Amino acid sequence: MTLRRWVAAFAALTLGLSGCAGDGGSGGAAGESTLRWAVTLPAHWDPVVSGSGAQFRILSLAYASLTEIDENGKAVPGLAQSWDYNDKGDAVTFHLRPGLTFSDGEPLNAAAVKAYLERAKTQQNSALFGDLTSIKSVTAQGDVDVVIALSQVDYQIPLLLGERVAQITSPKAALDPAKLDQSPVGAGPFVVTENVPGSHVYLKENPDYWDAANIHVDRVELLPAPDAATIVSGLRTGVYDFANLAAAQIKTAEAAGLDVVYQPGFNASNISINVNKEPFTNPKVVDAVRYATNRQEYVDKITFGKGKATDQPFPPGYIAYDEESANRYPFDPEKARQLLAEAGYAPGQIKVDLVIQGALYATASEIVQSQLKAVGIDVTIKVDPNWEKPFFAKDLTLSVYGTTGRESPVQTLTAHFGPDGPLNLSTPYQPAGFEAAVAAARGTPLDSPDYAAKLQAATRAGLESRALVFTYSQPNIFVKTAKVSDLTPIPGQIHWTGLRVQP
């Protein structure tokens, strides 16, 4: 074959292959606006199993919630167009929008909400039952009214029953919880059309969503997030439009001309301590850890200055942040060494394992190790891929963790300091006076002038806990291409209404 024929054959082959390539298999039609989001694909699609952690943001594509929050963190209508409390404050009635349906055609009515809440309270693998302890019973009154009787006066319920806790599932689909966990059936802004675990999830716009008029994206493609260092390349080359971004990659993203978005949030990271295990049964050892903690080092080395030091389970400035408790244990390594000596420990005598989940918390754990070593506590870092099991079973002695916060500040407090709080490694320990302070905060209407003061008092009581040392808070950082419009700055959440993506 002559050279000319080889070239002609190669050109024909190339053209033929490019003709077969289509749009890379994504299935998006020409002219459709498609959001391609590089993200850790959810292991669970049933919100009852997924729980109130960060994955709710992804599930919010497929599920609508009873309430939502606005830019100030106040509860606003979602599936429920309004709600009202009884005079005593121990019952709340949610009034649903009429004519709602799930993507499987089932009606989204009061009976469906009742079925969801009861399932969240009783299903064996529910990750939400701890959040619903205030709910005594749920009654469907007619088609659109859901009456929730409470075991205590609790004005937090509208905040609680938002995206994290009340993403309502189809009762028909929930008859097979295992299937629902892989194939979501909700009434959210999008409907899942294809879900290949570990590979991709495709969703299309749901015309029956209650606020469909404000959804301007035709299609969403969830694609597994690559290594943090290659996210920016993926956006630059058009593989993705939107992704979570590590603080270390901000400079690269900005240099590449991408939009870095700092979404407000309630994030707070902590050192979790088990006061039921040696050596932390001795309060002086816990105090030593408190004084050994230099929070600014976390801000500088993990958030690259984009975060804030915090010694509470929320960032400074949040409504429940207690200024009175701020900087109660300032960084004072000398005092930490002195406390250890008073507790009877020589430098290096305390040896403790710090168990972490993986790379996400590696840097934080190395900072903990370094700071505690400086005061005479030897920490061995152990990576356990199955970390959740011993952590939530409260078997660990020392760990590091973070929360994305909760819309209800009381929920944040009880999750950290309550006797059954999932983030309280020292269960059933709780600080004295916490329960009463939390009850007072729950019992205060959100529009009461006393509300902030009661919340802050509850925070103050919670911070007596020896089970947690808070370290830093950073905003939720995303990166997007210019094709994607600005996000509404809803704290801790991503709202899909109003978002536009150029086709």
Next chain:
Amino acid sequence: MLRRIARLTTGRIALGILATVGLLAVFGPVLAPYDPLESGADILASPSWAHLLGTDYLGRDVLSRLLDGSRVSILGAVQVALIALVVGVVPGILSVYLGRPFEWLTLRLADTLVALPFLVFAVAVTALLGNGIPQAMFVVGIMVSPLFYRVARAATLSVARSQYVEAAIIAGASVGWVIRRHVWVKVLPPIAVALANTTGVGFVVVSSLTFLGIGVQPPAPTWGGVLAADLGYLSFQPWAPLVPTALIMATVWACNLLADAIRDVTGEAGRALLNTRTVRAGLSGAGREA
């Protein structure tokens, strides 16, 4: 043999690099100018007289971390090679003498091990037995042992079928005597080549695993671990991955050069057995009776 290797340019380069790497393994932690775990306020700093290779994301001296991490990387590679040697050579020689069932069994085992992806297995074993280099390298050593098995078996077969060995057996020599007197000297040169090659493979494996964060607990430094950390901060230190990469590449290259040099000095008979094609054929399962 060392003197003969040193006469070759490639041999001298290989020995020079490997001797340096060996010294790093022994004295690296002592030579480190700083505590490799001690963090500082100056993070992701450029090279300076105070920190010749700069500092990492926690303000730790990168040179000290590389020096301290050399021991883990080198010992891991050597462990792979030694385990593969012990597990592979003895069955390789015995497969010629212990009859068809043993031969069939060991050949099938070797085929099976060659078919398995050893990196994936190493990851699985660390998940099962705990995150540590020794257990990961033990598995990798077993999984690359078919290389030694094939080389030892091929060398043994060529000797076992020679007339002088048959004459010795007819004259009443025992199998043990034949192995000690005739087989062992023929097997040693190709084994030496395989050992050098496998040590190089071991470096790649240990660097890959530690790059993935497997085998060592943070903040213990390793060459692969330092490289992985550098990749997360490319916008701050785009040059940083070059140093650990160069260390890994130079060491693997030196192992391969050494293998070539050994092959070159072991003569015609050795070359016939030791050329790359034979080794590859052994690994892929082809040329079973070569």
